[in-house]
Amino acid sequence: MVTLYEALGVREDASDDEIKRAYRKAAMRAHPDRNKGREAAAHDAFQEIKQAYAILSDGEQRRVYDAVFAQEMSRLRDDEERQARERAECEAQAQRERYEKFVAIAMRYAERGYKRDVVFGVLLGRGCDEALAARIAHGVAALSASRASAPPAGNMSKGRREPDASAESAAPTAPPQTAEAEPASHAGLFSTLWHGMFGIRP
Structure with missing residues (x-):
């Protein structure tokens, strides 16, 4: 999103004189007469520059624009931070x-x-x-x-019969299973x- 300040090529804290000089340069650069072969695009850019200057050259309109712009930028930053947190999570x-x-x-x-x-x-x-x-x-x-x-649990219990080692070794060993459970x-x-x-x- 291009701001009005960006349309004129000035900083947000530009003085009235700086805005006026930037408008003249931008208007001359975007004037359709200076852009043969691309008159339509130049006309659109020229209109945007005129609109930006009309607002920024008026003290009251500029204050309103700055307030709305600051509020919108704050909202956008909050949205970006929230989206970044959600992506990270x-x-x-x-x-x-x-x-x-x-x-x-x-x-x-x-x-x-x-x-x-x-x-x-x-x-x-x-x-x-x-x-x-x-x-x-x-x-x-x-x-x-x-x-x-670690010693197996319950080996110290009295009267418990130990398993027969020979019988245990003779028992067939089941092949490793591949089930995921x-x-x-x-x-x-x-x-x-x-x-x-x-x-x-x-």
Whole structure:
């Protein structure tokens, strides 16, 4: 949007003399007689310059214009700031959702026994940024290692029969599943990972 001041080529705090001199220069430059071959465009520009000068050369009209212009500029700035905040919030929300999705994927693969490098490769294959994939894979691997080294809950209970190791080793191992659904039994691990490793809430 071109302001009246811009139409004359002067600053908003220009004096009356500066406005008058700028009007004469702009009018001569845009006069149709000086713009052969583009008379129609020159005529429109010339009319805009005349209108700008008619308002800015009148003290009362200029004060009204300045007040309305300042109010409109303030509204536009507020709108731009609001739109910028909304865009930033949308972008942040999208980043959080992508982050949470990649963490969930990494956890599923780690819980199935896959090591850090495999988890890292899976994340890259899903479109995760390399640096972020490395951080998530490292965090999941560290958490899995800490869980593996912790004593299982309930091992100190009296009278509880330990499982037969030979029978356990003879049991067939189910192949890793590819389903995307997260097992409900991993909810505690999922929450621990979010709070302890990544600092966000699931």
